Amino acid sequence: MIGVLVSGEGTNLQALVDAGLPIVAVASNRADAPALRRVANSAVFDLADYDTREERDAAMADWLSDEGATLVVLAGYMQLLTPAFLDRFPDAVVNVHPSLLPEFPGLHAVEDQLAAGVSESGATVHIVDEGVDSGPVLAQERVPVLPGDTPASLHERIKTVEHRLLPKVVAELCAR
Ligand code: GRF
Numbered sequence: 001m002i003g004v005l006v007s008g009e010g011t012n013l014q015a016l017v018d019a020g021l022p023i024v025a026v027a028s029n030r031a032d033a034p035a036l037r038r039v040a041n042s043a044v045f046d047l048a049d050y051d052t053r054e055e056r057d058a059a060m061a062d063w064l065s066d067e068g069a070t071l072v073v074l075a076g077y078m079q080l081l082t083p084a085f086l087d088r089f090p091d092a093v094v095n096v097h098p099s100l101l102p103e104f105p106g107l108h109a110v111e112d113q114l115a116a117g118v119s120e121s122g123a124t125v126h127i128v129d130e131g132v133d134s135g136p137v138l139a140q141e142r143v144p145v146l147p148g149d150t151p152a153s154l155h156e157r158i159k160t161v162e163h164r165l166l167p168k169v170v171a172e173l174c175a176r
Helices: 011-018 034-038 053-066 109-116 151-174
Strands: 002-006 023-028 042-044 071-074 093-097 120-127 137-144
Touching: 002 011, 011 023, 011 034, 011 151, 023 034, 023 053, 071 151, 093 151, 109 151, 120 151, 137 151
Parallel strands: 002 023, 002 071, 023 042, 071 093
Antiparallel strands: 093 120, 120 137
């Protein structure tokens, strides 16, 4: 059973929904995340409502567990997770990232790749640890950078691959 964390648009969440994967709960750090409109069962865990990041993460883990989640997918979740969350789902938190990790981790991966002038980008699905996009890679696919690409055009091309790669890996993990 899958819990999903989101902060933004939620197109990767939509890809998981469309693939018919067993999503039981979606949590966000942002009440205004458009992703929340894509599912029935969601909850918001805003850092501003808690004294510490650990308290917020523990509350979020409690809720996802109570809803039956045993695997957690970060689908555009833009905050780091502490052990208060990660220790509750050992080796069962995965993330999708718009680069060929370990190259270009971080929040501005698409802009950073264009600034560096790379000819090839990609999408990566990996296990989440406490670092920034640093856990073991589960799957990766290359995406070309084209002349005249903007951050938006390159990100769209990468997302098209993410929407195929993420559901495939998550389905495999569910079958374990
Ligand atoms: C994706 O590109 C993902 O790789 C990154 O954040 C973006 C989320 O997009 N971590 P969306 O919210 O799924 O549309």
